Amino acid sequence: MKSGLLAQLAVTFATMSLGAIGGANAVLPEMHRQVVSVHGWLDDKTFANLFAIAQAAPGPNVIFVSLIGWHLAGAAGLAVATIAICLPSSLLTFGVSRIRRRLVGARWMKLLQVALMPIPLALMAASGLIMAQASDHTVLASLLTAGTALFVAFTQRNPLWALSVGGLLGGLDFLLISG
Amino acid sequence: MSDATQTDPVPIDQPVSYGSIFLAFSKIGLCGFGGVAAWAHRVLVDERGWYTDKQYADLLSIGSVLPGPNVCNISIMVGEQFHGALGSATALTGLLAGPLLILLGLAMLYELYGNLPLVQAVIGGVTAAAAGLVIGTAIKLARRLRPSFGNLLVGLLAFGGAAILHLHILLIVALMVPLSLALAIRERRP
Numbered sequence: 001m002k003s004g005l006l007a008q009l010a011v012t013f014a015t016m017s018l019g020a021i022g023g024a025n026a027v028l029p030e031m032h033r034q035v036v037s038v039h040g041w042l043d044d045k046t047f048a049n050l051f052a053i054a055q056a057a058p059g060p061n062v063i064f065v066s067l068i069g070w071h072l073a074g075a076a077g078l079a080v081a082t083i084a085i086c087l088p089s090s091l092l093t094f095g096v097s098r099i100r101r102r103l104v105g106a107r108w109m110k111l112l113q114v115a116l117m118p119i120p121l122a123l124m125a126a127s128g129l130i131m132a133q134a135s136d137h138t139v140l141a142s143l144l145t146a147g148t149a150l151f152v153a154f155t156q157r158n159p160l161w162a163l164s165v166g167g168l169l170g171g172l173d174f175l176l177i178s179g
Numbered sequence: 180m181s182d183a184t185q186t187d188p189v190p191i192d193q194p195v196s197y198g199s200i201f202l203a204f205s206k207i208g209l210c211g212f213g214g215v216a217a218w219a220h221r222v223l224v225d226e227r228g229w230y231t232d233k234q235y236a237d238l239l240s241i242g243s244v245l246p247g248p249n250v251c252n253i254s255i256m257v258g259e260q261f262h263g264a265l266g267s268a269t270a271l272t273g274l275l276a277g278p279l280l281i282l283l284g285l286a287m288l289y290e291l292y293g294n295l296p297l298v299q300a301v302i303g304g305v306t307a308a309a310a311g312l313v314i315g316t317a318i319k320l321a322r323r324l325r326p327s328f329g330n331l332l333v334g335l336l337a338f339g340g341a342a343i344l345h346l347h348i349l350l351i352v353a354l355m356v357p358l359s360l361a362l363a364i365r366e367r368r369p
Contacts, residue, residue, distance in 0.1 A: 019348035023248040025313060029341040030348035037345070049293070052306035053285050059208040059278025060215050060248040066279055070286055082279070086271065089247030090255050094267055096245060097256040104237045112244050115363040118334035119355050121320050126342035128314030132307075141307035148311025153318035163308045170304020174297055 005073055006080045008039065013065055013084035020089060022120025024061040028127035031065070032134070041072055048134040056163055062086065140173050195229065195261045197269050203227055204254050204273035209281075215250040223257065250274065329362030 012034050020027045028051075035041050042050070050071060054064035062085055069081025096103065103109050128149070136142045148162040203222050210218045216239070224235050242252035251271060258270030292298045326334065337355050340346040 016348050018246045019352045020246045020248070021352060022243065025316070027348050028313070029345070033345050033347075048306045048310070049289070049302050050286075052302060052309040053289055054282060055309045055312060056305060057278055057282040057285055058210065058215075059275065059282075060250050062248050062251065063275065063278050063282050066275075067282055067286055070283065071290075078279070078283075082275070086247070086251065086275075089245065090251065090267070090271065093242070093245050093247060093252045093255045094259060094264065096241065097259040097267075100241055100256065103241060109240065109244070111363055111367070112360065113240055114330075115333075115359040116244050116356065117324060118326065118330040119337050119352065119359065121317055121324070122334040122337035123341050123348075123351070124313060124317040124320070126338050128310055128317055129342050131310035131313055135303070135306040135310050138303075141303065144304060144307035145311040145314070148308040149315035149318065150311075152312050152315025153322070159312050159315075162312065163305050166304040166306075166308025166311075167301040168304070170307070171297060171301040173304070174300030178300075 002073060002076075006076060009069055009073065009077060009081050010084045012039070013069075013081050014088055017085050017088035018092065020062075020085070021116055022124070024064060024085070025127050026120040026123040029123060029130055031068070032127075032130050035068060042068070044134040046071070048131055051131060052135075052163070056160070140169065144169060197262060197266070199227075200258055200261060200266060200270050201273035203229075204257075204270045205277050207250065207254075208274040209277040215248075219250050219253055223253075229257070327362075327366050329359065329366050333359040333362065 016027045016030045016034070019030065032047060036044060036047050050067050051064055054061065054067050057063060063082075065085040066078050066082040069077035069079070071077075073080070132142075132145050136145055144166045148159070148166065151157070151162045152159050203226075207215060207218045207222050210222075220235055223229050224232060230238065238253055238256055239249060242249045242256065245252050251274065254270035254274045255267040258266035258268065260266070262269065289302070293302065324330070333355055336358075337351055340351045340354075341348070
């Protein structure tokens with residue numbers, strides 16, 4: 001039932017919204033758990049493919065959630081998923097913005113910043129591991145993952161280059177070798 | 180300590196319209212291939228002159244301790260400063276609308292041609308690279324950070340909770356934020 005699915009999408013993404021410290025990549029493990037394992041809405045491969053497509057588009061990573069909504073329930077799904085993931089954290093930010101003058105420069109803000117740093121980082125590392133498990137079933141894929149990780153970590157170049165090379169090598173491999 | 184108006188925008192003669200807020204954040208969203216934050220600085224500070232470097236840094240520091248993508252949080256705060264709730268909605272919509280349209284185009288192509296073997300092979304390559312992109316970003320951020328013992332402990336626990344135990348994100352955050360704060364306070368004491 002479609003309205004049932006929309007309601008589930010809304011609840012699923014709204015509940016993880018406030019956990020997205022550091023951005024959408026921090027909730028990727030949770031999204032994978034909910035979307036693939038708990039609800040069975042997508043298989044591993046589709047989840048990873050949709051993530052890659054969202055990375056290839058410009059804009060904040062949170063649009064991956066919009067894409068999941070679109071894939072599952074069309075335009076309504078896109079709207080519901082996007083609003084659900086954005087609304088709780090946006091309301092919090094809006095409230096904080098109104099009292100920001102009291103926050104800036106406060107000593108505990110600095111402390112909070114330092115204390116929060118490792119959490120999104122660790123969640124992002126977990127995300128990377130989960131994405132690699134979902135996508136790397138060949139030697140070439142593992143090499144592409146490792147190569148891109150090094151490229152992104154140690155150069156300042158636009159990561160879109162690495163995504164393009166990934167697509168190119170994937171296509172060439174199919175045409176010349178495995179296809 | 181700070182003076183009271185640090186994150187307020189630079190006073191400008193002309194009022195900032197909804198339209199120019201929308202356009203500024205559209206540009207940030209559409210230009211931000213693989214790094215929206217850099218473009219947010221370029222547009223808000225260098226091009227529009229709405230903020231000084233220091234003001235922008237303060238905005239970013241608030242945006243980064245709140246849940247949600249940093250740039251979305253910045254759009255909400257900037258919109259709020261100029262036009263309240265409607266300003267926030269305008270800025271966030273501007274940030275997301277363009278990228279969502281492009282994303283829809285890509286999604287439709289995927290649904291039309293995604294089953295062709297060649298297309299699958301190309302997407303497979305992009306997907307493997309995208310996994311590397313996430314790992315590489317984590318490595319890059321970790322390199323900039325000089326982690327304390329507390330940072331490392333919290334990082335390992337959060338990683339284990341997400342990657343191995345598959346705990347709910349809110350549980351991880353609810354456990355790790357107080358622990359990390361407590362450790363940070365302890366480490367600060369001589």
